[in-house]
Structure formats: structure tokens, C-alpha cells
Amino acid sequence: MTHNISDYPTIIREKFQQLFAQEALIIRSPGRINLIGEHTDYNMGFVLPAAINKAIYLGIHPREDRLISLYSLDYQYDYQTNLDSIKRSGKLWPDYLLGVVEQIQKSHSLDHGFNIVFGGDIPPGAGLSSSAALECATAYALNTIFNLNYEKMALVRLAQAAENEFVGVKCGIMDQFASMFGKKGQLIRLDCRSLEYAFVPFHANNIKIVLLDTRVKHSLASSAYNERREQCEAGVKLIQAVHPDVLSLRDATEEMLLELVKPVSEIVYTRCTFIVAEIQRLLNACNDLENKDMQTFGKRMFETHAGLKDLYEVSCNELDLLVDLVKNDPDVIGARMMGGGFGGCTINLVKTEAVDALIKKVGDAYRDQTGTEMLAYVVEIEDGTGSIVC
Numbered sequence: 001m002t003h004n005i006s007d008y009p010t011i012i013r014e015k016f017q018q019l020f021a022q023e024a025l026i027i028r029s030p031g032r033i034n035l036i037g038e039h040t041d042y043n044m045g046f047v048l049p050a051a052i053n054k055a056i057y058l059g060i061h062p063r064e065d066r067l068i069s070l071y072s073l074d075y076q077y078d079y080q081t082n083l084d085s086i087k088r089s090g091k092l093w094p095d096y097l098l099g100v101v102e103q104i105q106k107s108h109s110l111d112h113g114f115n116i117v118f119g120g121d122i123p124p125g126a127g128l129s130s131s132a133a134l135e136c137a138t139a140y141a142l143n144t145i146f147n148l149n150y151e152k153m154a155l156v157r158l159a160q161a162a163e164n165e166f167v168g169v170k171c172g173i174m175d176q177f178a179s180m181f182g183k184k185g186q187l188i189r190l191d192c193r194s195l196e197y198a199f200v201p202f203h204a205n206n207i208k209i210v211l212l213d214t215r216v217k218h219s220l221a222s223s224a225y226n227e228r229r230e231q232c233e234a235g236v237k238l239i240q241a242v243h244p245d246v247l248s249l250r251d252a253t254e255e256m257l258l259e260l261v262k263p264v265s266e267i268v269y270t271r272c273t274f275i276v277a278e279i280q281r282l283l284n285a286c287n288d289l290e291n292k293d294m295q296t297f298g299k300r301m302f303e304t305h306a307g308l309k310d311l312y313e314v315s316c317n318e319l320d321l322l323v324d325l326v327k328n329d330p331d332v333i334g335a336r337m338m339g340g341g342f343g344g345c346t347i348n349l350v351k352t353e354a355v356d357a358l359i360k361k362v363g364d365a366y367r368d369q370t371g372t373e374m375l376a377y378v379v380e381i382e383d384g385t386g387s388i389v390c
């Protein structure tokens with residue numbers, strides 16, 4: 001069930017009262033987009049994400065006992081467990097919250113359980129990081145109600161560790177970082193090695209960020225993601241035999257790949273060439289932004305898509321179709337698949353006056369060719385995780 005975004009805090013508050021007769025603290029934690037720099041985070045490169053105006057809203061209140069009581073507004077079912085028996089639920093959403101509790105318990109012994117009600121308007125499975133948003137919301141909420149004194153960066157790491165260790169997806173740091181640190185109107189240029197970051201204003205004069213949702217999520221998404229990561233690590237190992245100072249693909253060059261990786265494994269070489277090129281592409285794209293050269297920036301987005309499709313092989317027919325349908329449209333400045341891949345959304349920079357017509361045109365063609373109804377979200381860049389005062 002979906003609700004109007006502005007209603008969420010009120011609906012959660014009311015549901016909380018109804019279920020637990022308590023006044024909930026409400027946390028908002030947003031989804032993310034990423035303009036360019038895909039699969040570069042776990043290779044210690046750079047990314048250029050931003051938090052958006054689609055978010056998870058989570059109400060929380062401590063309990064007297066050690067019970068954990070969770071309720072999903074959108075899926076309309078609850079899940080209960082105990083602080084002393086946290087294990088994987090085998091269900092759709094509880095693991096994102098329980099993984100965070102498990103991480104926190106590594107350094108704090110919590111004395112009290114808690115009640116949670118949550119919901120939101122981040123479409124699940126669309127590649128907008130609803131899971132990272134839920135992890136960040138949970139981490140921020142527990143930190144607040146139990147006065148745990150974690151810095152925001154520690155909460156990001158904790159949320160990422162929950163996804164890596166409990167959920168089992170070896171994701172990088174981008175999604176949790178963007179959700180936690182997002183800032184209205186600003187992209188985040190994040191160095192995933194040093195975790196230094198800078199806000200970069202998005203020169204969106206007359207340009208809208210339009211997400212076109214394939215509505216598909218192919219099942220190999222998380223296994224292929226972990227496999228890509230392993231291939232990158234394999235490439236680094238081969239290079240390290242001669243260049244021990246190369247710690248990740250961030251430090252590798254095309255020459256090193258040619259000389260040391262290609263002779264051993266063509267597939268590992270192909271994956272690694274994409275990453276090395278993508279890290280450089282992001283740096284160039286940041287210069288384009290600084291020069292307010294959105295046309296060149298947009299071209300690089302198309303190049304990223306081509307690399308993700310042909311070299312990294314994480315795209316799918318539906319994503320390729322959505323990019324092909326806008327590729328020669330003069331009102332589209334740039335487009336590409338976004339996030340981990342194998343489904344979800346494309347991100348498109350579109351001239352404002354052309355947005356409605358473009359969505360209609362692409363939606364019709366997508367329906368004709370796939371039989372699936374495409375969805376479109378025109379998103380704004382918003383602040384990151386925080387509590388809501390209503």
C-alpha cells in the first residue's frame with residue numbers, strides 16, 4: 001500500500017499509538033541517485049550520488065523488556081524477536097533492521113528492546129536503495145533513543161556492515177553514505193578510500209533528473225554483484241604480484257591490466273578495464289560540472305552505460321531499451337542504468353519543458369516492446385537522514 005509522502009509521519013505516528021500506545025520518534029532516511037561512477041565504490045574510487053525526495057519514515061520507541069517488535073506499514077505485517085536471539089528472518093524486510101541491531105550489539109549491550117513502525121515511498125527493487133535507507137533509519141533511530149553517541153560516519157559503516165554481513169550483499173559504501181549525508185540541492189563527490197567528500201552543486205537550471213523504472217529485478221542481481229566484486233579483487237591480486245603498492249583498482253592503470261591481467265583472464269581484464277575507465281570518467285565528469293558543461297557530462301553518462309552493458313555486463317534488455325529509446329532525443333542530455341544493475345531504473349537528465357512528453361513517449365514504446373508498464377519519477381535532491389519534528 002502506498003501513501004502520499006507528506007502523510008507518512010502522521011500515519012506512522014497514528015499506527016504507533018494504535019499498536020503500542022506510545023509516542024514515536026520519527027526518522028526520515030532517503031533513497032539515493034548516482035549521477036556517475038558505478039561499481040567504483042568497492043574499488044576505492046569515487047562516486048557522485050545524492051539523497052532524494054523519496055524516503056523511509058521510521059517511528060521508534062524503547063520498550064521495558066527485551067522484545068523487538070517491528071511493523072511494516074507498506075507490507076502490512078509484523079515481525080517479533082528478542083535482543084538475545086537475533087538471526088536471519090528469511091523474510092522480505094526484517095533483516096535490514098536486524099542486521100543493524102546485530103552490528104550495534106557488537107559494541108554496546110542494549111538493555112531494552114524497542115518498537116518500530118516504518119513505511120515510505122522509495123519503490124523497492126528499483127535501485128534507489130530502499131534497503132540502505134532502512135538500515136540508516138534504523139541505525140540513526142537506535143543511536144538516538146539509546147544515546148549511543150555514534151558519529152554519522154560510524155552509523156554509515158554500521159549500516160553497510162549490516163548489509164555485508166547479515167543480508168549477505170557485499171555492497172560498497174555509496175548507498176548508506178548518500179542516504180546519511182545527503183544535502184538538499186547538492187551532489188556528493190565521495191572518495192571511497194579516504195571517505196573525504198565534497199558537496200557539488202547540481203547546475204540543474206532547466207534540467208530535471210528523471211528516473212525511468214523498468215519494473216524488473218532479475219534474480220541474479222546480488223549473486224552477480226558479489227561475483228563482480230570478486231573479479232575486481234582477482235585483478236588486483238594479479239597486479240600486486242608485480243606492483244605491491246596497488247591496493248585496489250583505484251591505483252591500477254590500463255597498462256598494468258594489459259600486461260598482468262589480460263594474459264591470465266580475459267573476463268577479469270574486461271571487468272577491470274571498465275572500473276579503471278569509470279573512475280577516470282567520474283573525475284572528468286566532475287570537471288564538466290565545474291565548467292557547467294552539462295552536454296559533455298551527459299555524453300559521459302551514455303559512455304558509462306555502454307561500459308556497464310558491454311564490459312561489466314550488469315545491464316539487462318529492459319535497461320538497454322530505456323537508454324536506447326532516449327539516446328538520440330535532443331531533449332535528453334544524458335542517460336544510463338543506475339546502481340547495481342540487472343533491473344531497476346535508468347537515470348536521465350532531461351530538459352524541463354520536455355519531461356512530460358518524454359515520459360509518455362518512452363512509456364508507450366516500452367509497453368509496446370515489453371508488455372510492461374514503465375514508471376517514472378522526477379526526483380529532487382534532498383537532505384539525508386534525520387529526525388522529523390511534526
Ligand code: GAF
Pocket residue numbers: 037038039040041042129171172173174175339340341
Ligand atoms: C549497489 C551497491 F549497494 C553500491 O555499493 C554500489 O556498488 C552500486 O550498487 C553500484 O555502483 O547500489
